[in-house]
Amino acid sequence: MRIAGWGLGGVCMDWAAALLGFGGGVALMAILDGVRTRLSAKKEIVELQDKLVKVATAPAPVAVQPAPEAVQPETRATLMAQLGEATVELVELRRKASEFDKLKEEVLELRPKIETLAFTEAELDLSRAHAQRLREELARSNAEVASLGSENAKVKADLASHRDRLAAIERTTTALMSQLQGVSAPTHAVVEPAPINPETVAPLKLAPLEPARSEQVGDPLSQIPGVGPVFERRLWEAGVLTFSDLAAMSPEKVIQIIRPEHWQQIEAEPWITEARNLAAAKN
Known part of the structure; x- marks a missing residue:
């Protein structure tokens, strides 16, 4: 349009x-x-x-017939x-x-x-x-x-740090287990006896028999929950041989004797209480 x-x-x-x-x-x-x-x-x-x-709408003009002599050509x-x-x-x-x-x-x-x-x-x-x-x-x-x-990156960094710490703890635990196995299962060298010549053997004189001495020098402290062979040996070496000896000690002294690792959370108070109960049951 x-x-x-x-x-x-x-x-x-x-x-x-x-x-x-x-x-x-x-x-x-x-x-x-x-x-x-x-x-x-x-x-x-x-x-x-x-x-x-x-x-x-204008009316038609009335035609006026001018005189011939009045109309000029110019008009x-x-x-x-x-x-x-x-x-x-x-x-x-x-x-x-x-x-x-x-x-x-x-x-x-x-x-x-x-x-x-x-x-x-x-x-x-x-x-x-x-x-x-x-x-x-x-x-x-x-x-x-x-x-x-950014928060995810921080969490990943924390996770990696925790994994490193866990790996270090596992390595320490493995080393301690190896030491524990070495202490609890000592190896003894086997010595072959020399051959006996009947002609050179003098008559054997037997000494009077004495009562056999037990290798156990104290109470089995490892019966107390948390006290393993290593801690038991350290207590024995410090002169803590019986349940009564352990029951008479302070928690601080027990910790000083057993020397736990930094990653081990040891509370000696339950040991002392259990030693007191075992000593009472023994008597």
Whole structure:
């Protein structure tokens, strides 16, 4: 749909193409500006219509037959020129009036489309606001991911440190178990006896038999929960041989004698209580 403008330098606009190709508020404003520009000529159209009505309704001039000697050739030419100009102006007024009617019809046709475009513009504003909210949420999510990444790295570092400590404890435990096995299962060298020559052997004189002495020099302190062979040997070496000896000691003195490792959490008070109970049961 193309409309030739009048009084505007012959400007044309394809209204249908501009509406169908609408891409935002800029195109809508361009359309509205074009409509305002065309409607600004309304005053001129009204004036021309009034002039046209006056010309059309004006009474026909009474033909006066001047005397032949009164009508000059110059006056006749002037009147003919004015009549020609009035005729041209009348045609132009009719053409502009027709174009103005068409323009009003097109404005009425465009009004629903303009309202639709305004609604679309409002929806576009809402979409932009929603997109801004999504961008803000994405920024917050990225910040949380970065924070979780740093916390994850810290947890991994702590885990690696704990694993190293666990490996060190396992190595210490293995070494202690090896020492414990060496203490509890000593090896004895086997000596082969020399062959006996009956001719050189003197008669054997037997000494009087003495009562056998027990190798056990004290109470089995390892019966107390937590007291192993190593701690038992250290207590014996310190002169703590019986349950009564252990029951009479202070927890600090017991810890000083057994010399536990730094990773061993030893509480001597339960040992002393159990030694007191075992001594009472023994007596």
